[in-house]
Amino acid sequence: MMRTNDGGPRRIVVISTGGTIASRWQGTGYAADASGSDVLATAPLPEGVTVEVVDLFNVNSSRMTSAHQLALLRTVHETFADPGVDGIVVTHGTDTLEETAFLLDLHHSDARPVVLTGAQRPFGTGDGDGPGNLYDALQVAASVRELGVLVVFDGRVHAARGTVKTQTLAADAFSDPSAERLGRVGFSRVDVERLPERPAPLSLPDAALTVTPGATDPGATPLPRVDIVTHHADGDPLFIRAALAAGARGIVLEATGAGNATPEITAAVADAVAQGALVAVSTRVPAGPLAEIYTGGGAVDLVAAGALLTGTLRAAQARIAVLAALLAEGDGATDPARRTALLRRLLEGPVRAEPALATGGSRSASAVVTRA
Numbered sequence: 497m498m499r500t501n502d503g504g505p506r507r508i509v510v511i512s513t514g515g516t517i518a519s520r521w522q523g524t525g526y527a528a529d530a531s532g533s534d535v536l537a538t539a540p541l542p543e544g545v546t547v548e549v550v551d552l553f554n555v556n557s558s559r560m561t562s563a564h565q566l567a568l569l570r571t572v573h574e575t576f577a578d579p580g581v582d583g584i585v586v587t588h589g590t591d592t593l594e595e596t597a598f599l600l601d602l603h604h605s606d607a608r609p610v611v612l613t614g615a616q617r618p619f620g621t622g623d624g625d626g627p628g629n630l631y632d633a634l635q636v637a638a639s640v641r642e643l644g645v646l647v648v649f650d651g652r653v654h655a656a657r658g659t660v661k662t663q664t665l666a667a668d669a670f671s672d673p674s675a676e677r678l679g680r681v682g683f684s685r686v687d688v689e690r691l692p693e694r695p696a697p698l699s700l701p702d703a704a705l706t707v708t709p710g711a712t713d714p715g716a717t718p719l720p721r722v723d724i725v726t727h728h729a730d731g732d733p734l735f736i737r738a739a740l741a742a743g744a745r746g747i748v749l750e751a752t753g754a755g756n757a758t759p760e761i762t763a764a765v766a767d768a769v770a771q772g773a774l775v776a777v778s779t780r781v782p783a784g785p786l787a788e789i790y791t792g793g794g795a796v797d798l799v800a801a802g803a804l805l806t807g808t809l810r811a812a813q814a815r816i817a818v819l820a821a822l823l824a825e826g827d828g829a830t831d832p833a834r835r836t837a838l839l840r841r842l843l844e845g846p847v848r849a850e851p852a853l854a855t856g857g858s859r860s861a862s863a864v865v866t867r868a
């Protein structure tokens with residue numbers, strides 16, 4: 497399936513949030529400080545594309561918070577209220593780009609695309625990858641429909657769901673270790689090879705949950721705390737209990753293998769569930785689904801304790817799914833069964849893989865809905 501920007505007029509809004517694509521030397525290291533207009537000025541525009549820039553914030557993405565992400569989600573929604581906008585490009589640091597992209601995707605119900613991109617090399621360097629990535633992102637935003645939220649990097653088009661940063665420094669920073677990319681962009685064309693798998697979108701979280709990043713408003717509704725605890729040899733249930741004591745309403749256990757830990761950790765998970773926390777089990781292994789195979793503290797027992805397996809989602813995106821399920825509670829009325837069912841839907845994928853099938857399933861693509 498090929499999507500070509502036919503050169504007809506397209507209005508794209510670029511929302512600038514910082515990251516290396518906007519980072520300049522500060523004397524001791526790099527930090528985001530270039531404006532969205534400065535970043536945009538580094539890239540040529542694809543034919544027929546006009547761009548407006550929104551400077552939302554300017555942070556390196558390791559400093560991203562749920563407050564930033566919700567502010568961005570709302571800005572995307574407000575931008576699409578204008579029917580004349582054809583698509584959105586978000587420039588973002590690569591460190592947590594996969595988390596922001598997935599949160600946007602879980603709430604994205606518009607046919608028009610949101611495309612996230614960034615850079616591995618800083619702003620203004622002669623050999624920088626930012627200008628090319630931005631050009632490609634604009635090209636994709638001007639060309640596709642019905643693909644949800646995308647990550648465009650190094651000539652590749654990725655679905656938000658499942659895509660993670662897999663290279664610390666190399667230009668091809670992103671991939672989904674459990675699936676193929678969606679397509680490619682280059683030579684003025686966008687090739688889409690498969691459709692993303694996306695659950696039905698969530699409605700926007702309650703406006704009261706959108707707070708100014710960094711502001712401490714004592715009257716604001718606190719955003720739910722969701723922690724990630726990693727298991728390893730000598731793993732200690734202390735960290736699950738500490739997360740709960742700190743007020744976590746959700747916990748992602750980044751387990752070993754296909755979702756295994758210890759009987760002691762399983763007991764802590766059972767206590768967390770009994771106290772009303774949502775617990776999801778992901779894995780520190782890069783590729784493949786979670787599967788109920790082992791007892792003795794393995795995934796079989798963790799599921800029996802009330803945890804949900806995360807399919808092929810890794811911990812950082814699983815955390816976003818838990819956060820989204822908690823945010824969807826709106827006015828705070830909690831119904832644990834409904835909340836768990838919602839999280840199961842957001843996680844989708846092989847939550848219960850039989851051992852014989854534990855190496856994964858096949859994916860099929862159907863026709864992409866073309867631009868009107």
Ligand SMILES: NC(=O)C[C@H](N)C(=O)O
Pocket residue numbers: 514515516517555556557558588589590591592614615616617
């Ligand atoms: N390449 C990058 O964008 C990394 C940067 N530290 C960030 O995430 O903001």
